[in-house]
Amino acid sequence: MKTRHELTEILDFIAEYATYLLGSGVHTSRAIRNSQRIGESLGVDIQLSSFQRSTILTVRDEESGEALTRVVKIPALPISFERNSDLSALSWDALDERLPLAEIRRRYALLIEKPRIDPIFVLVTVGLANASFCRLFGGDWTAVAIVFTSTLVGFAARQRMQAHGVNHFLIFIIAAFMASLCASVALRFDCTAETALATSVLFLVPGVPLINGVIDIVEGHILIGCSRLINALLLIICIAVGLAATLLMVKDSLL
Amino acid sequence: MIAADILLDGLFAAVAAIGFGAISDPPMRAFPRIALLAAAGHALRFCLMNYAGVDIASASLSAAMLIGFGSLWLGREIRCPMTVLYIPALLPMVPGIYAYKSVFSLIMFLQSLNDPGQGMQYMQLFFLNATVSLSVIALLAAGATLPIFVFNRRAFSLTRRRRGDRTAPEPLERMESHTHRHPESRNSDE
Numbered sequence: 151m152k153t154r155h156e157l158t159e160i161l162d163f164i165a166e167y168a169t170y171l172l173g174s175g176v177h178t179s180r181a182i183r184n185s186q187r188i189g190e191s192l193g194v195d196i197q198l199s200s201f202q203r204s205t206i207l208t209v210r211d212e213e214s215g216e217a218l219t220r221v222v223k224i225p226a227l228p229i230s231f232e233r234n235s236d237l238s239a240l241s242w243d244a245l246d247e248r249l250p251l252a253e254i255r256r257r258y259a260l261l262i263e264k265p266r267i268d269p270i271f272v273l274v275t276v277g278l279a280n281a282s283f284c285r286l287f288g289g290d291w292t293a294v295a296i297v298f299t300s301t302l303v304g305f306a307a308r309q310r311m312q313a314h315g316v317n318h319f320l321i322f323i324i325a326a327f328m329a330s331l332c333a334s335v336a337l338r339f340d341c342t343a344e345t346a347l348a349t350s351v352l353f354l355v356p357g358v359p360l361i362n363g364v365i366d367i368v369e370g371h372i373l374i375g376c377s378r379l380i381n382a383l384l385l386i387i388c389i390a391v392g393l394a395a396t397l398l399m400v401k402d403s404l405l
Numbered sequence: 406m407i408a409a410d411i412l413l414d415g416l417f418a419a420v421a422a423i424g425f426g427a428i429s430d431p432p433m434r435a436f437p438r439i440a441l442l443a444a445a446g447h448a449l450r451f452c453l454m455n456y457a458g459v460d461i462a463s464a465s466l467s468a469a470m471l472i473g474f475g476s477l478w479l480g481r482e483i484r485c486p487m488t489v490l491y492i493p494a495l496l497p498m499v500p501g502i503y504a505y506k507s508v509f510s511l512i513m514f515l516q517s518l519n520d521p522g523q524g525m526q527y528m529q530l531f532f533l534n535a536t537v538s539l540s541v542i543a544l545l546a547a548g549a550t551l552p553i554f555v556f557n558r559r560a561f562s563l564t565r566r567r568r569g570d571r572t573a574p575e576p577l578e579r580m581e582s583h584t585h586r587h588p589e590s591r592n593s594d595e
Contacts, residue, residue, distance in 0.1 A: 234486060253487055404513055
């Protein structure tokens with residue numbers, strides 16, 4: 151039997167935990183499963199339903215039947231698979247080692263404080279990735295070098311704008327425009343310029359929300375799955391707008 | 406020569422997966438496995454499309470299923486959920502070019518409203534690009550998720566510590582059996 155105060159503390163922690171997971175790009179059923187697992191370790195029943203921007207969750211004490219409900223805003227966090235696996239592991243540890251709430255909270259605080267991957271390392275690997283993508287689409291080595299450079303420019307611009315908190319639609323349009331504009335120097339060289347232009351913006355494609363959206367849909371969370379897909383679609387339109395601006399400047403035609 | 410082509414395809418796909426995955430901050434210990442899965446999946450799709458004449462959607466589905474089962478097998482050792490391994494490995498196969506080309510064909514269709522013949526061509530292009538991108542994305546994610554449906558017990562407990570590593574005594578047997586039930590059934594009976 152839990153006092154009302156204890157129940158509120160559990161609810162507040164699970165609310166923070168679940169919205170952190172959902173905000174950092176974990177698909178819905180995993181977030182629900184992890185939260186319920188922590189609830190189980192503390193002896194309460196958790197039910198939650200999630201939308202794109204907010205989550206409704208109820209915690210219920212099995213013995214007394216007392217239930218509390220909260221609607222919580224989902225924070226806009228960068229996607230992080232490391233947090234995904236760490237926090238999932240935390241939910242198993244909570245259940246297997248029967249951790250008290252204070253200990254779960256302490257470990258949670260440690261896990262979300264862990265540093266992210268170095269931005270410079272990300273920048274270089276993204277450049278290499280997009281360059282090898284150009285190669286996969288049949289670009290020659292000149293085109294590969296041009297795509298590498300233009301990806302560095304585009305992605306660095308995206309990182310800087312994200313650090314300044316610019317609207318993410320604007321970020322995508324400007325980054326796509328800058329990357330493709332740099333790649334358009336390929337038209338001056340004797341190389342596969344078409345491939346260079348077409349692949350220069352691919353580092354922006356929101357692959358994770360697209361895949362997460364379909365996972366949510368096939369697992370039965372159709373509403374939030376569609377929201378994620380529509381969100382990703384808007385970003386793809388932004389990429390197309392940025393690339394179209396370059397194409398109209400240098401080539402006069404889109405297709 | 407064919408073998409070299411396949412190997413190179415796998416190699417470039419692995420680099421692409423690591424780079425695009427790095428944007429989403431995966432754990433460092435997952436990188437070698439992501440690269441391996443991406444290389445195997447992309448090379449399989451390359452073979453199916455170029456040597457067996459399979460279309461892009463079916464080839465992507467096969468590749469995604471390979472990646473999905475691979476992530477179930479490789480995730481246990483490093484305590485990573487399946488999605489942490491398979492989403493970055495799928496990223497090189499996401500049809501980005503088709504996706505923005507469907508937006509382009511729509512724009513061009515709007516610009517040729519006065520010329521019905523030209524307009525039809527752009528509409529056709531739009532349907533081609535949109536169909537390919539939608540079906541490939543849907544099949545990629547669905548194919549990789551399939552192992553979760555087949556082996557949900559194992560798939561849900563990849564991040565669980567093995568018994569020997571735990572610091573506390575075993576939980577009650579009742580708790581164990583309760584946690585292993587499928588979430589769908591749990592939702593329906595409570």
